[in-house]
Amino acid sequence: MISRDVRLAPMTSWLVGGPAEYYVEPSSESELEEALRFAHEQKLAVTVLGGGTNVLISDKGIRGLVIVLKRFNQAKVSEERGHLCVEALSGFSKSELLKVFLKAKLAPALFLAGLPGDVGGGVVMNAGVGEMITPREFVEITTEIEVWRWPVSGAFHLEKVRMQASDLQWSYRHCEGWRPGLIAKVWVEWPLEPDATILERVREANRVRLQKQPLDKPSCGSVFINPPGSSAGRVIEGAGLKGFSIGGAQVSEKHANFIVNLGCATADQIWQVITHVQNTVQAKAGVTLKTEVVRLGDWG
Numbered sequence: 001m002i003s004r005d006v007r008l009a010p011m012t013s014w015l016v017g018g019p020a021e022y023y024v025e026p027s028s029e030s031e032l033e034e035a036l037r038f039a040h041e042q043k044l045a046v047t048v049l050g051g052g053t054n055v056l057i058s059d060k061g062i063r064g065l066v067i068v069l070k071r072f073n074q075a076k077v078s079e080e081r082g083h084l085c086v087e088a089l090s091g092f093s094k095s096e097l098l099k100v101f102l103k104a105k106l107a108p109a110l111f112l113a114g115l116p117g118d119v120g121g122g123v124v125m126n127a128g129v130g131e132m133i134t135p136r137e138f139v140e141i142t143t144e145i146e147v148w149r150w151p152v153s154g155a156f157h158l159e160k161v162r163m164q165a166s167d168l169q170w171s172y173r174h175c176e177g178w179r180p181g182l183i184a185k186v187w188v189e190w191p192l193e194p195d196a197t198i199l200e201r202v203r204e205a206n207r208v209r210l211q212k213q214p215l216d217k218p219s220c221g222s223v224f225i226n227p228p229g230s231s232a233g234r235v236i237e238g239a240g241l242k243g244f245s246i247g248g249a250q251v252s253e254k255h256a257n258f259i260v261n262l263g264c265a266t267a268d269q270i271w272q273v274i275t276h277v278q279n280t281v282q283a284k285a286g287v288t289l290k291t292e293v294v295r296l297g298d299w300g
């Protein structure tokens with residue numbers, strides 16, 4: 001069912017952002033197709049949200065139709081060619097994917113530990129961890145994706161394009177080559193080579209995250225991409241910005257690459273903190289910080 005003027009802040013891990021002009025949470029392929037047909041007929045722009053854990057949505061909200069994929073989350077697990085294979089709709093959460101790999105004692109459980117959001121967002125962002133483990137990013141476990149495309153004008157028809165992961169352009173926290181459209185399905189797999197220590201290692205990874213990251217406050221994880229050969233957190237801390245705040249948006253005291261919502265932050269205040277950090281780090285350290293977080297909505 002398509003609704004109007006729905007608050008988007010609760011759909012994001014930062015808990016900020018204005019309303020969606022139109023809003024839908026499809027739970028099946030036919031419901032997603034219906035939503036896209038509606039957007040096409042009404043000439044609405046489409047914005048897709050997975051877990052909303054890497055987006056900064058404008059306080060003015062998002063015009064057009066916002067499709068939230070959290071209920072578009074079924075998955076099939078099978079064993080083929082000596083591999084554990086998962087075919088998942090893109091709203092399948094990473095934490096559920098972790099459980100699948102953990103049950104089989106397979107290595108991908110380790111990098112998935114503590115990664116929020118959905119598998120679709122995991123592909124778009126090539127989500128992963130900095131530790132030198134195998135695998136450590138989505139590029140290493142993804143085999144195929146299915147992209148849904150629809151025309152900008154003319155009669156509505158849905159094109160479902162299956163793409164090999166090897167035909168996409170993967171880089172650090174980024175994946176290109178699948179646009180335009182949205183990612184509807186993701187196939188991942190890993191060799192069936194159980195590791196008896198995996199549960200203990202996942203527990204340890206979770207313990208370290210809790211110790212290092214301000215997980216008690218709303219955030220989007222790391223705001224900035226690590227500059228080549230360096231760590232964004234260290235550079236920001238070196239510029240004396242830990243604890244810097246505007247309104248309810250603060251550079252975390254615990255981890256300088258996190259900007260936390262102290263409870264009353266607006267998207268605009270978070271963006272002001274981001275630009276202050278970028279300008280200060282550029283001036284003091286000569287380092288250009290690029291954002292990992294994706295800005296969505298009307299920022300004009």
Ligand SMILES: Cc1cc2nc3c(=O)[nH]c(=O)nc-3n(C[C@H](O)[C@H](O)[C@H](O)COP(=O)(O)OP(=O)(O)OC[C@H]3O[C@@H](n4cnc5c(N)ncnc54)[C@H](O)[C@@H]3O)c2cc1C
Nearest residue numbers: 050051052053054117118120121122125127128183220221
């Ligand atoms: C506490 C915390 C810790 C984090 N730690 C990490 C970490 O260790 N490593 C890491 O890589 N990331 C981390 N993140 C960031 C974030 O979880 C990842 O980038 C995640 O992969 C985003 O997935 P999502 O489903 O939430 O995507 P969203 O935030 O919903 O979307 C991100 C972008 O992808 C687009 N998108 C999402 N789904 C689709 C789809 N199906 N089709 C087309 N476009 C789509 C959206 O439009 C948006 O542009 C962390 C975030 C938090 C809050």
